[in-house]
Amino acid sequence: MSDIPLKIQLKTIPNNPGVYQFYDVEDKILYIGKAKNLKKRVSSYFNKNHDYGKTKVLVKKIHSIKHIVVPTESDALLLENNLIKKYRPRYNVLLKDDKSYPWICIKNERFPRIFSTRRLIKDGSAYFGPYTSGRTVKTLLDLIKGVYPLRTCNYDLSKEKIEAGKYKVCLEYHLGNCKGPCEGYQTLEEYSRQVTEIKEILKGNFRESLRHFKEEMAVLAGDLKFEEAQTIKEKIEILENYQSKSTVVNPKINNVDVFSIISDDAYAYINFLQLSHGSIIRSHTMEIKKKLEENDAELLLLAIVEIRQRFNLMSKELYLPFKIDVAPEIKITVPKLGDKKRILELSERNAKYYRQERFNQIKIIDPDRHTKRIMGQMKKDIRLSVEPRHIECFDNSNIQGTHPVAACVVFKNGKPSKKEYRHYNIKTVEGPDDFGSMEEVVLRRYKRLLMEDEPLPQLIVIDGGKGQLSSALKSLDVLGLRGKIAIIGIAKRLEEIYFPEDPIPLYLDKKSESLKIIQQLRNEAHRFGITFHRNKRSKAAIDSELETIDGIGGKTVEELLKTFKSVKRVKEASMEKLTESVGFSKAKKIFKTFNK
Incomplete structure (x- = not known):
């Protein structure tokens, strides 16, 4: 088979359900997959351009294709699962x-x-x-x-x-x-x-045991055997206490398996709950590392087949977050409201908790993997061509048009790089003009980076909506950087993300890590800018109080503050001390102003 060209192999694949296997030139198995229609599925690998790098690499390595035809898609699912566990191909998701x-x-x-x-x-x-x-x-x-x-x-x-x-x-x-x-x-x-x-209890059904013990307790109490009746009552309390801990919302829900999935760019987390007589009798969460372009439906189906085999599950009904084809004899329910919906939400919550717990562990054990995952997620969420390892965010600060300043904060690998933060006094703009200020500061920032041959960021974040974003784009156009650096604006009202030349904003999930980093950037830029603005206003207020004295200029004010450290001490200073600092003539004017 390996000597026959791929084009010929593709033409002879049947249209039946089955399992396909890709082999490299050394006859090592690369990938195993299942298909409803073998010919269509296998041909799709060679008929389209793949955005995902690993899929491109896989397709280049395929030298020969083998397949196994089976009667139904359900048979293909089971066979695929067993073959993956047996051969453990490099490009397949592997399950324990x-x-x-x-x-x-x-x-x-x-x-x-x-x-x-x-x-x-x-x-x-x-x-x-x-x-x-x-x-x-x-x-x-x-x-x-x-x-x-x-x-x-x-x-x-x-x-x-x-x-x-x-x-x-x-x-x-x-x-x-x-x-x-x-x-x-x-x-x-x-x-x-x-x-x-006991078998019924292990299945999650306590009713028969409770009924039997209550009948026995009633008989013993009727026979005045109160000590024995008390012993039975204690057994009933043990059972009821255990049952109350495990009971879900509706005791009528019986023999049902619940599956949910939470995924990010690199991993998926599938939670499974087994329900019997209204009780959760088993819970398990599985982590799957994505290898190719697997979507949630594919990964959930893979996990369902694996978990049902692993735990020997025989239930005929599944609660799922969306419809997928499992097996014709299994009923799929996608709950919309009520107790069933609450159970599915409980499963999703378990998956999220497990995912967060894994993130926290990875932060400690493998911080590089944690950073790579967040950067990969941001790349996907904000539609970037590269991971935003270096991000810069700009914010303007002015109150009633006075002392306009701007701030630029820098994040490297998702964390603040405070030594690279920069303040800017607005020089070319008069009055409260946020758009003009943004245009000036972006131009100054990247003109300098280009002159000094410093690395440019992969992403610029502008604190503001379409107006501020358009102003920043003008400066990038002047410098010839449009298209070379990704740029977005974040508006405060609904936290919407604006892209250049796109009137419709993007709304990220409020719990999204990508949005949290963008918000952190914006908040940090705002804090840094406000602090600078406040200091500037305070200094201006001090300077203006002394400069209002007739005959006292900026240099004299500097000399006074250098000697006395504050305006309060200047006001309290004696004529002799003032004379020592700035001479008799100016000292007389200052002393007279504050000692009327």
Whole structure:
């Protein structure tokens, strides 16, 4: 097959559902995918230009194509999942297996033992799980042990051996943790009923156990056996307390799996909740690293197939955030309101919490990966051609048109680079003209960077709407930088993002990290500019109070402030001290002004 040209291979691929495999020139497997129509899907790799770099590289490496035809798309899904786990191709999303997850085993024997295990033995025993947390398994086993007296020994409790009196009760019997089936003190029928109720509890159904205990408590109370009735009441409280912790909104929701997905530029996070009789009996979140141009629908479908296999799920209904084709026998519900919608939102919240927790860990363990992820997300959100590793933001400050100034703040890799911040006094603009001020300061900033051969930013952020953005663009045009540096404006009212020559603004999600960085830039530029403006106004106020004295000019004011440090001390100074500083004639005028 590898000697046949790709064009010929493509022409002979069937239109059936199936799984395709790409191989390189050394016959190493590169990628495995599934398709409803093999011919259309495989041909699409070679018929269009790919924006994503890794896909371009993959297509260049493909030397031969193999495929497996299957009856249905559902079969293709399962086969793809199994082949990916077997061959682990370089360009596929890789999923972990379930070898390390614990199960709860109900042993296939007379008077079954119940315990946790990480090994599945095909001997007819019932296994519940796997559980994603050992703590969950311990909690469930502690609950069962607190409610039902079960044996923990590994004796062969055959009918013949019990009747022959082969065994004696142990300490567990005397402690009340076991009813002594080894000596025939507990019947197989009673023990089996307990095991049936335990199976229902592990499925999330507490109703049968609660009903049985309430009936038993009523009988004991009627027979005036109050101590035994109190013991049963305590068991009921244990069950009800555990159930109340796990109950969701609607107890009528039964045997349903809920999946949600949260994704960014590099990773997707899929949360899974298993519901039974209104209770969440399992929760798991999976992180998937994107390899090619996988969208949310593809990644969610991949995760659903993997999780259903891993946890041996048999439910016939799924709650999902959007419609996807899973299998014809499974009902897909996209909740719009009510209890079902709240459950889906709970799943999404779990995915978001997991994602944030991973971000926090990565910040500590691998800060470069954290930065790369944020930069990649900004590139995608703001439609940039490159990652904005170097961003500069401009803001104007003036109050009632006085002392107009501007500020430029610089962020490198998403963090402030304070040593590169710059203040500007507006020189060419008279009065409160924000547009003119913006035009001047952007021109001055980048004219200087070009003259000094300093690196230019990948992104400029202008604090303001279309007007300020247009003014900044005029300066970039003068310098020949339009199109070489990306530039956006952010308006304060609705935090809308404006692009050059696009009248419709972009509204980023309020929780978006890209928007948070842009807001941080804007706020930092505003703070830096306001501080400079305030200092300038304070100095002007001081200067003007002294300069109003007839015959006192700027140089004299500087000399006075240099000697006395403040206007207050000048006012309080004696004639002798003032004379020492500025001479008798000027000292007389100053002293007379402040000592009338």
